[in-house]
Amino acid sequence: MMSRPLVSHNMKVTSQQFKKNAYEAIHDEQLQAALLKMQKGAVDRRAQAVAELPEFQALRDKAKEIKDHTLAHLDYYLEQYEQKVIASGSTVHWARNDSEAKQIVLDICQQKSAKMITKGKSMLTEEIGLNDDLQDNGFEVVETDLGEYILQIRNEHPTHIVTPAIHVNQQQITDDFRNIHTQFDPKRDLSQAEALLNEARHILREKYFQADIGITGANFLLASTGSSVIVTNEGNGDLTQTLAATHIVMAGIDKIVPSFSDVGVLIRLLGRSATGQEMTTYTTISTGAKQENDADGPSDYHVILVDNGRSALLGSQFQPMLRCIRCAACMNHCPVYQAVGGKTYGWVYPGPMGSVLTPAFVGVDKAGNLPNASTFCGKCAEVCPVKIPLPELMRYHRDEEFKQHLSPMRARILIKMWAWLALRPRLYHFMASIGIMMLKKLAGKKGFIRSLFLAKAWTKYRDFPAPQQGTFLQQYKKGKKS
Amino acid sequence: MSARNEILQSIRKGLKHQTTNAPNENYIDNLAEHIIPARVELSIAKLIELFISKAEDVSATLMRCMNKDLAAAVTLYFENELPDKIKVAPGLSKLNWGDLAVEFGTCVDADKVSITEAIAGVAETGTLMCASSPETPTLLNFLPETSIIIIDKMQIMKTYEQAWQKVSQRSPLPRAINFITGPSRTGDIEQQLLLGIHGPKKLHIIIVERDLHDLKHN
Numbered sequence: 001m002m003s004r005p006l007v008s009h010n011m012k013v014t015s016q017q018f019k020k021n022a023y024e025a026i027h028d029e030q031l032q033a034a035l036l037k038m039q040k041g042a043v044d045r046r047a048q049a050v051a052e053l054p055e056f057q058a059l060r061d062k063a064k065e066i067k068d069h070t071l072a073h074l075d076y077y078l079e080q081y082e083q084k085v086i087a088s089g090s091t092v093h094w095a096r097n098d099s100e101a102k103q104i105v106l107d108i109c110q111q112k113s114a115k116m117i118t119k120g121k122s123m124l125t126e127e128i129g130l131n132d133d134l135q136d137n138g139f140e141v142v143e144t145d146l147g148e149y150i151l152q153i154r155n156e157h158p159t160h161i162v163t164p165a166i167h168v169n170q171q172q173i174t175d176d177f178r179n180i181h182t183q184f185d186p187k188r189d190l191s192q193a194e195a196l197l198n199e200a201r202h203i204l205r206e207k208y209f210q211a212d213i214g215i216t217g218a219n220f221l222l223a224s225t226g227s228s229v230i231v232t233n234e235g236n237g238d239l240t241q242t243l244a245a246t247h248i249v250m251a252g253i254d255k256i257v258p259s260f261s262d263v264g265v266l267i268r269l270l271g272r273s274a275t276g277q278e279m280t281t282y283t284t285i286s287t288g289a290k291q292e293n294d295a296d297g298p299s300d301y302h303v304i305l306v307d308n309g310r311s312a313l314l315g316s317q318f319q320p321m322l323r324c325i326r327c328a329a330c331m332n333h334c335p336v337y338q339a340v341g342g343k344t345y346g347w348v349y350p351g352p353m354g355s356v357l358t359p360a361f362v363g364v365d366k367a368g369n370l371p372n373a374s375t376f377c378g379k380c381a382e383v384c385p386v387k388i389p390l391p392e393l394m395r396y397h398r399d400e401e402f403k404q405h406l407s408p409m410r411a412r413i414l415i416k417m418w419a420w421l422a423l424r425p426r427l428y429h430f431m432a433s434i435g436i437m438m439l440k441k442l443a444g445k446k447g448f449i450r451s452l453f454l455a456k457a458w459t460k461y462r463d464f465p466a467p468q469q470g471t472f473l474q475q476y477k478k479g480k481k482s
Numbered sequence: 483m484s485a486r487n488e489i490l491q492s493i494r495k496g497l498k499h500q501t502t503n504a505p506n507e508n509y510i511d512n513l514a515e516h517i518i519p520a521r522v523e524l525s526i527a528k529l530i531e532l533f534i535s536k537a538e539d540v541s542a543t544l545m546r547c548m549n550k551d552l553a554a555a556v557t558l559y560f561e562n563e564l565p566d567k568i569k570v571a572p573g574l575s576k577l578n579w580g581d582l583a584v585e586f587g588t589c590v591d592a593d594k595v596s597i598t599e600a601i602a603g604v605a606e607t608g609t610l611m612c613a614s615s616p617e618t619p620t621l622l623n624f625l626p627e628t629s630i631i632i633i634d635k636m637q638i639m640k641t642y643e644q645a646w647q648k649v650s651q652r653s654p655l656p657r658a659i660n661f662i663t664g665p666s667r668t669g670d671i672e673q674q675l676l677l678g679i680h681g682p683k684k685l686h687i688i689i690v691e692r693d694l695h696d697l698k699h700n
Contacts, residue, residue, distance in 0.1 A: 038673065053519060074493050094484070147668075147670035196671055209591060234679045238660070239681070242621060243621075264642050265516070278536070291654060291657050295621075314493055
């Protein structure tokens, strides 16, 4: 059993209410339309991009190897990275948990007498709840990724790790822009998506120039050069980190890779897995602050390396989860995510990767519903670019939940009964053949059962197919004779 | 104990090592063996064609010209609507810009058009690699609505790794190295593909047929 990391988490965990959340999500027509669009778009685009790169599977093997190697020597590569950043004249900070990470950011902001902070997209800062803290301390914080900006003005959290505002529709964005951007003519034409885009461009452009501090995440940290790598389509991360006087990079300790050749392998997988793009529009490798005679760039460059529960996963059965490159392919392809969306999962990370990470970070007592909200179809593991065995890791959480007596009494009793029966093959076989006989009787000629005792919740929405033949063993024996 | 040491100690505890766990050198070398997509195993001429088609796939526009015709190529690109001002990378100040209204330096918000130079092109995905320097400031790549980037034909390579070789030996490394694949885009409004959210709305690539450096030194 892994030891529980001693971290607190800012964003309220509502994973306990998964069933209630799921019910609401399934009855939310707008959300369902958005999810259907995602299913059609992201899934097909990825499939096409993969089909066009015969080396894709070999790259997945290589990526897994790179990440496993790095994790096995994580202390070494972190120290190497730190030395290189210091050599480039910049500062590395280490944070054990969310509160330490936020305090470091606050200290830098106060030291710089900052007023405004722009931010590139960063799931880590969502994880630690950075924005609320900065705002409580009187700083203006502006998210610059369009999706994150939309969520910020709506006071919502991301429901997807790559396209965070996937649940919001164009009409809502139009209404929000009219409500918030009161400096413009209320009668302006916002009927086209381009008009919304231009308005956001205009508003955020001002913010980049006003910002004292730009905070970005990192997709990768290069140990050999002390560089941070961000991958974006919008270019917002680049403007954030180039125009503010101080650039703060916040990254989990799991973002380290040894060198650029490793980034080469990983970026060939990242864009294709995330959005079906062969290459994301901007991949930027940043090393330190503005150099002598450079015309632009920040004067100060800080990196905050955040643990927040990650090092505790090393050596545990959940170590493979630290390979994750946050591409979202697992959620895009998950039949459960496709049905209920990201908010249902109740914390920062949704979908299969969230069903592994959330219980690992906040505890199986709070998020035990998530690893159970899986059909174990295995699609997530099949598309994962770093080959994380997601269903297997979810199963460890289920085991843990059972051991801790957290699962419902009825489920525990039924599982125990089944286990007792399964250990007695003759009896099991006998009971199964009775069951099959009864189901056949119930179904009659149609072969389907409209309503089934003990499975009402299931038959409420669909007919139960009756078994066509005997048990497997009966059929097997029959086959042998003939 | 400091946060740093406690995190490193926690990592070593998980990895079951007492001290820094340095990797075996051979393993590092082994990792550096790249998987190079077969699609780039082409003649130089075909490689340039691949670069063009891949860049067009991501909504960039392209032109090829001899470098003495650069000003004419830029004029042609704008057809009859020449911009009032074009912000050009200081590193390109020695080129002949003809009658174009060029100004040298990095971009400010008011600049609508920029011209700068890429160090390398990557045929695999139609990607450009630019690096920050006093001659090629970063903001030229991000602030204007129309970004024109010049790439020497001879600098179109197969892969990102080959492009990286062009800068990796510099000490210090350029502050910002930008791999750019098409103009800025977003899918955040109902998953529609929209160009030009923060960076350029248009990316125009001019492949010049002779080594730029020859001309610069003329």
